[in-house]
Amino acid sequence: MSRVAIRNVVLSLSLIAGAAAVTVAPSAGAAKKTTMYYVNLGDSYAAGYQYGGQPANTELHGYANQLDAALAKKHPMTLENFGCGGATTDSLLNTVNCPDPTTNGPTYTTTSQEAAALAFIAAHPGQIGLITISIGGNDFDSCVGGSNPAQCVLDAMPTMKANVEKLSSDLRTAVGAGVPIIGITYPDVVLGEWLQGTNGKSLASLSVTAFKAIINPTLAAAYATQNVSFVDVTTATGAYTPWSKTTKLKPYGKIPVAVANVCELTWFCSVAGDIHPKTAGYTVIAGLLQKQYNTLVH
Numbered sequence: 001m002s003r004v005a006i007r008n009v010v011l012s013l014s015l016i017a018g019a020a021a022v023t024v025a026p027s028a029g030a031a032k033k034t035t036m037y038y039v040n041l042g043d044s045y046a047a048g049y050q051y052g053g054q055p056a057n058t059e060l061h062g063y064a065n066q067l068d069a070a071l072a073k074k075h076p077m078t079l080e081n082f083g084c085g086g087a088t089t090d091s092l093l094n095t096v097n098c099p100d101p102t103t104n105g106p107t108y109t110t111t112s113q114e115a116a117a118l119a120f121i122a123a124h125p126g127q128i129g130l131i132t133i134s135i136g137g138n139d140f141d142s143c144v145g146g147s148n149p150a151q152c153v154l155d156a157m158p159t160m161k162a163n164v165e166k167l168s169s170d171l172r173t174a175v176g177a178g179v180p181i182i183g184i185t186y187p188d189v190v191l192g193e194w195l196q197g198t199n200g201k202s203l204a205s206l207s208v209t210a211f212k213a214i215i216n217p218t219l220a221a222a223y224a225t226q227n228v229s230f231v232d233v234t235t236a237t238g239a240y241t242p243w244s245k246t247t248k249l250k251p252y253g254k255i256p257v258a259v260a261n262v263c264e265l266t267w268f269c270s271v272a273g274d275i276h277p278k279t280a281g282y283t284v285i286a287g288l289l290q291k292q293y294n295t296l297v298h
Helices: 003-024 063-071 089-094 113-123 137-145 149-175 189-196 198-224 257-265 279-296
Strands: 037-042 078-081 128-134 181-184 229-231 246-249 253-256
Touching (some): 037 113, 063 078, 063 128, 063 279, 089 113, 113 149, 137 149, 137 198, 149 181, 149 198, 181 279, 189 198, 189 257, 198 229, 229 279, 246 257, 253 257, 257 279
Parallel strands (some): 037 078, 037 128, 128 181, 181 229
Antiparallel strands (some): 246 253
16 A cells, blocks of 8 residues: 555544544533522421521521432432421512521512522522422411311411412412422311320310311312422321220320321420420421422432
C-alpha cells in the first residue's frame, strides 16, 4: 500500500473514531436531574409541632420530614413545608402571614398560606412530586370545652367543607391531574378524656361518634371532589376499637386500647390535653401517607 493510501486510511479511521466519540459523549444537560418538590400545607400537625419543644428541633420530627426521608431513596424530593401552627381552613385560604411558621419552612409575610404555596408551585412547573394537607382540626377543636360539643361540630362542618373543596380545587388546577395530593384527618385525641371520670368518658364517647359520622366523612367528601386521596388517621390509630378491649399502661393501669393508643402516640394524656402527636404519632401518620403515595405512583 502506498504512503498516500495508508495516510488516507489513518485519516478515515480518525474521523470515524472522532464521530463515535461525539455520538457517545453525554450532553452537558443530560446528567443534570430535575429537582422535584414535596409541598406540605396545613396546621400545627403539618408543621410537626410537639409539646414543649420535645425532642430538640421538634418540628423536624413531624410527619412531613419523616415522609420526605422515607421517600428519598426511590423518590427524592425537596420538602417545602408551608404548615402554620393554629391554621384553620379559613386562615389557610385568607389570612396574610403566619404567626407560628414551620421550622426551616418558607415564610409568607404578605400573603396567605395557600397563595404562597400556589406561587411556589407556579414557579416550579413540572417539579411538584407530591402535596400533602393537614387542615380542619382547628375548625372544631374549641368544641371540646363547649356546652353542646356535638352541635358545635355540626355547625363547623359547612364552612370547613367549602374551604377544603376550594383548597383542593386550587391545588389540583395548579398541578394537574397526575400529581398525588393526599389529605389527612387526625387521631381522636379526645379519647384521652376517658381518664377524667364519668364526664370525661361521655365526652370521649361523643368524640368517637363525631369523627366516625361527621368529621371524617365531611373531609373525605370534600377532598374527593378533586381526586385528592384521603388518609383516615382516626381509624388507623384504633379510635373505633371497642371499649371492652383493654390493656395496661403506666401510670394509668387498665384502660381501653383506644385510649392507650392516644396516650402513647400523642401528648394529650400526659400534658394537660395537648392535642399534638409525639414523634411516634407522627411516624404513624408518615407511614400511612407513604403507603397511600405508593398506591398512586407506579
